[in-house]
Amino acid sequence: MSGLELRSVSKTFGGLRAVGDVTFTVPERSIFGLIGPNGAGKTTVFNLITGVYKPDAGSSIRFAGTDLGAMKPAAIARLGIARTFQNIRLFGQLTVLENVLVACENRRRAHLGSAILRSPLFYLDETEMNTRALELLAIFDLDGMADETSTSLSYGNQRRLEIARAMMLGPKVLLLDEPAAGMNYGEAEGLKKQIRWLRDRFEITVVLVEHNMQVVMGVCEEIHVLDHGETIAHGTPDAIRKDEKVLAAYLGEEVHEGQPAAMAPSKSEGAS
């Protein structure tokens, strides 16, 4: 198995069980949705996969045959698991280009010593990485603002920059945490295409935490539903849409495509 595999993963904070006995496997090259009402533990699952939190004893998180449980976040990232954050986390004072360049730091051949000596390898590395980073920025239509500080970008551009930075890692799995937050209908439609296109172009697996049902139902091939940290359903979008437990969990809120779900956070800052 070379996919991402979670076996009875639990996480307890003090007395609070944030995630309880969650098991699922993300097929390779799929677009996988992880949904659930607020506080269901979706982001906690992301944080467990990426090593920000350590899972409770008895949990097993494996990727490409490696147990991630005891690994540090940086090491997990180097294995090829990249992520974005629910509340955007960019390197504020760094430029757009620098933000992306940081993500290839671990693949650099010229280390601190040759950087200080400014050896030919250093220049070779810099040129190569700059070219790659600019290509990636061009893909996300950010190359025109490469030298601006990332805080000066609009909300939508900041979200795209976060994805560009994650892609610079050269990941096998991309974890997207609420990429559609604050997007209107048209933007969310665009996002759906972008996610599919990214998967096909870079041959990656995408795992999506999202509240926006328009996006989730439109793009995911398989969906895993959490409520209060427990699994309540797993299946294709069509199956999930009809699942009674899921409908109950969302308290009768309308869950059909074409309408932004009522619980989607409406940060209305304009995206370009």
Added chain:
Amino acid sequence: MSPAVKRLLYVALLLAAVLGLEFGFDHLVKDAAWRQLALFAMVNVVVALSLNVINGLAGQFSIGHAGFVGIGAYTAAVVAGNVDVRLGPDDLGSVVRLCARLGVQDEVTIHKASDLVKSFAVMPPALLGAAFMASAFGLVVGLPSLRLKGDYLAIVTLGFAEIFRLLIATAQTGGDQQGPISAAIASLGGQNGYAGPLGTGVPQFAGPFWIFGAVALATILAWRIKFSGWGRALRALREDEIAAAAVGVDPTAYKVTSFVIAAAGGGVAGALLASMRDGNPTVQPDQFTFAYSFDAITMVILGGSGSVTGAILGGVFVTFTVKMIEQLQGLDAVQALKAAHPNLDLNALRMVVYAAVLIALMILRPEGLMGERELFRRTRKLGPIGKAPVEPVPVTTGAEAAAAKDPGGEARS
């Protein structure tokens, strides 16, 4: 010209410049007090440049930099003192002959030349020893920085610097029946200061050549560290540790390394401080109080946290501002004021003026003189901009998506 030749040329130019300063600095700055101050400012620049790696680039708050400077100073004093004793008294013979062949008759120049020749035997081991010892302590202090942040880390660094200083200052000198450790600490002279292995003073071999040379080297190093992938990752870590880890930057390695590098720089500054010709051939614990750590922080913040040129400006500015305010004391108006009010404490007044200058600067330029920018802006030469040989993501903006209304299309290429 090939890059290698160009580089050699730069090195030669730099060497010529510092050699010129070694012999010409007396003529360049006539007043001995100002000369002394300028050299002290240069040492402070090294202090600011090294502290900038921790406080500016890594975003860790260290308020114990004087500790590293002190460790460097004591190490250099011990090493230089012992090497000097081994070398024995000056052997001017060969230098005099060389000068005679070059047609130099000037007594002062000959003396300088022989000092410089001898300094090449004394300064390298002193500087290296100081850097090594300080960086070893940097590693020890850097390790807790993995778990501590902000105020908590500041307290650890402050505690370290004070422990170091008080260990030496309160050592019982002249006592007998001491263990080997306390005897070793006591041999550093306690409160009165260390004056070399024979008690005749620490050899003073750090002339303009070594001081300006160290500043040049520290500047180049600091610049190259900042503008490398490593420096970029360190700055990223400062901005957001979790996000940096999520793209494979290991916070542990970077933070500890930054502490080690900064400590080594502080140690070098300490070595210069111990060996400079400032009429004080001893190293005293009181040189490395919290006040000096605080001055170092002021230099970094005032110059612009994270800026290399800012640290240089800050180091020079703080050193000279303190001196300028001291000079004010000599003004007739101030003396008249003192005569009119005998109770007036001019030293206290000096600190009030200094504080006022700092507050005014922070109000006018809250980011420091430079912010994180550099004086000589580096323009990006690498990579084509606007010439993108790749297909953009199919739909980039929501507006386009709505306009396109193309639900079937997978990619627009």
